[in-house]
Amino acid sequence: MTPQTEVIRPCGNMETYSTARHSLGLYRCVAVTGRYALPQGISTLSQAKQLLQDAVAQVVAEQPFMQVGIADEDKQTSSFVRVPQINLSNHIQWFPPSHPGSGSGPDFNTGASGPDAILCKHLSHQHDQLWPELTQRPPWKISIIPTQPSQGCEPPPEIEVLYFFHHAISDGTSGSIFHRRLLHALNNPSPSTTHHLQPNNILTLPTPPTLPLPQENLVNGRISWPYFLRELWSAFGPAWLKPKPAATPWTGEAIRLDTPFHTNVRIVAVPALAVSNLLAACRAQGLTLTPLIHALVAASLARHLPSETAPSFEPSSAISMRRFVRDPTLDIDNKMCVLVTSTSHPISESLTTALRDSPSSSGPTLETAIWTVASSVKTDLQTRLTSLPNDDITAMLRYVSDFHDYFRKKDGKPRGNSWEVSNLGAIEGSRSSDSQAEVEGENGWKLTRAVFSQSAGTVAQAFCVNVAGIAGGETTITVTWNEAVTSPEVVEGLAGDLEVWTRKLAEGESL
Known part of the structure; x- marks a missing residue:
């Protein structure tokens, strides 16, 4: 500087x-x-x-x-x-x-x-x-x-x-x-x-900008002692004193900091009518789209990965923290900044087995298994949203003294999550009515499609699933991954399954 x-x-x-x-x-x-x-x-x-x-x-x-x-x-x-x-x-x-x-x-x-x-x-x-x-x-x-x-x-x-x-x-x-x-x-x-x-x-730009405050200043959350000690134990407790999990979730290849950086991108487009029908199917189950997408991804991976490699999964969801901002001077709906956290969703070995075995005549139907997993993810999300902004993992970052060292120490370790779903929701694509110029007539610029994507991070989850749509229009599901972490065949299989299953669920067909 x-x-x-x-x-x-x-x-x-x-x-x-x-x-x-x-x-x-x-x-x-x-x-x-x-x-x-x-x-x-x-x-x-x-x-x-x-x-x-x-x-x-x-x-x-x-x-x-x-x-x-x-x-x-x-x-x-x-x-x-x-x-x-x-x-x-x-x-x-x-x-x-x-x-x-x-x-x-x-x-x-x-x-x-x-x-x-x-x-x-x-x-x-x-x-x-x-x-x-x-x-x-x-x-x-x-x-x-x-x-x-x-x-x-x-x-x-x-x-x-x-x-x-x-x-x-x-x-x-x-x-x-x-x-x-x-x-x-x-x-x-x-x-x-x-x-x-x-x-x-x-x-x-004649005057210096006034930036929104950092997340830790805008979101007033507290860390309880039980949560603090649990996270401390998880991070620094000796492995031989921790109980071994019943099944180690699949999280792709281990973290290698020298992995060549490369992001592959695959977009699955869901047409407007199918989106409307999918949302109706979710509402009938008391769910939203995010838990369903998690369940569809889990079902696909259970099909394309053997049980020895993937006995269970642990994906995560990105959660916007904007709803917890109480600063009346900040136009939170229209100002760019960083206000986000995440939460994990363990998908147990029994749920994963049900997804993997569902095509058999003796097991549940694939749809039943998918909705069961989606319901489990929904419960996780609701529990986390109820407790936020307290006991949030991002608040623990204040105890990281050296972020560069924090990332370097991840070399050789397993990834934290199987995949991440980040859902932007629907963007209003027609002209808003916040000015007279926009109220008059229909001839104006319109937003007809949205695609949300991100880099395949070296120390991140095995792959990312990003969702965005236009209100009343198409929704896109974008998968990004590094082939050194997750094989292209698995992701191409996932993309194909998402295309077929979203269409069939929207049309009320059996999977």
């Missing part, structure tokens, strides 16, 4: 967790991709480019975390620093038009196949990149891919906007906030923002 660098504030515990991972090369970025339908009246691609750049500048001007860099990632005292000018040319990259249906057959170098092959390749590439010049450039990037227009037609009917960001400046929910605010900016351009956007694509 140079003497003239202006520190905005030190990184908090969760933020330092991410800066340390990035500085060690163990995790790179999160992404939320939105597909935008262009309104009538845009006649050329160059016009669309200018409108999008102006809208991005408008979002940057209102989001403090898009205005800062990071200093001293390799130290415990990492900080967010001011970046008074942002060259948008370094952050926004346009690619040639591609047809959404281009690409066929699996590509095991990226996990790409079928209709989303091009998108998967873009996501895979960027999820493997480290953020450069962190003190001078805010760690976010936008890749834009126009869809291939019909012959002789310009501009393209839709545009994919891929928003990538360092996990220290935003969580997954922040990615959906970016697209909601971008949609608002496209339909409600602000002249005041363009005054600070120079012809050479330099956005000037």
Whole structure:
């Protein structure tokens, strides 16, 4: 950090967790991709480019975390620093038009196949990149891919906007906030923002940003002595004094810090009608979509992995902590920041066996076994949500004295979880009614699809399952993994099962 660098504030515990991972090369970025339908009246691609750049500048001007860099990632005292000018040319990259249906057959170098092959390749590439010049450039990037227009037609009917960001400046929910605010900016351009956007694509930010406080300051949770001692024992108690589990959950290959970093991406699209029917089926069981997805993943892995390798599973769910923020000065629904935790869901050997044996005539039907596992996950989630924000694992990060050493000590150890499900929920894709300009008429930009993805972390779970949708529209289930940790055959089998099973459950068919 140079003497003239202006520190905005030190990184908090969760933020330092991410800066340390990035500085060690163990995790790179999160992404939320939105597909935008262009309104009538845009006649050329160059016009669309200018409108999008102006809208991005408008979002940057209102989001403090898009205005800062990071200093001293390799130290415990990492900080967010001011970046008074942002060259948008370094952050926004346009690619040639591609047809959404281009690409066929699996590509095991990226996990790409079928209709989303091009998108998967873009996501895979960027999820493997480290953020450069962190003190001078805010760690976010936008890749834009126009869809291939019909012959002789310009501009393209839709545009994919891929928003990538360092996990220290935003969580997954922040990615959906970016697209909601971008949609608002496209339909409600602000002249005041363009005054600070120079012809050479330099956005000037005349005043230092005021960042939201770290999670430990915004969420008022306490740690009980029983929880504290239990976590302490789990982390530092001698193994020979701990009872051996009945079955060791499958968590992929052990952690190796020297594993080549590579993220494969596979997208499973669930059409709007199927989503509606799936949600109805979940409600009939007293469930939501997240527990069902966990159960479907467990059922697939039970089919594709032998009982000797995978006698049981222990996945996790990401949980947003925004509901626990009580700061009236923070517009929590519209401000990007990091407010997230997770909880684990042990799927016992007996439940896993039921999934594995369900095709036999003597066992339960596969649907029954899946709903039973989903109900178990739902109970775990409800129990955790009832206790939060107290006894939260993220609050224990205050006792980590050296985050870099914390990650280095994981080398050679088993992974903590089998997989993670992170569900953004549904993003409103039509124009909101928070301004007169949006109320008048239906001709405006619209968000028609969302894809949520993240890097395959070296010290993370065996693979990630990220879910996002558009209200009333399609939902996507995106799987990211490193082939050195989880075999492509297992993930391709999972993707195929998710495609078939979500369709059959939506149509009321037997699995």
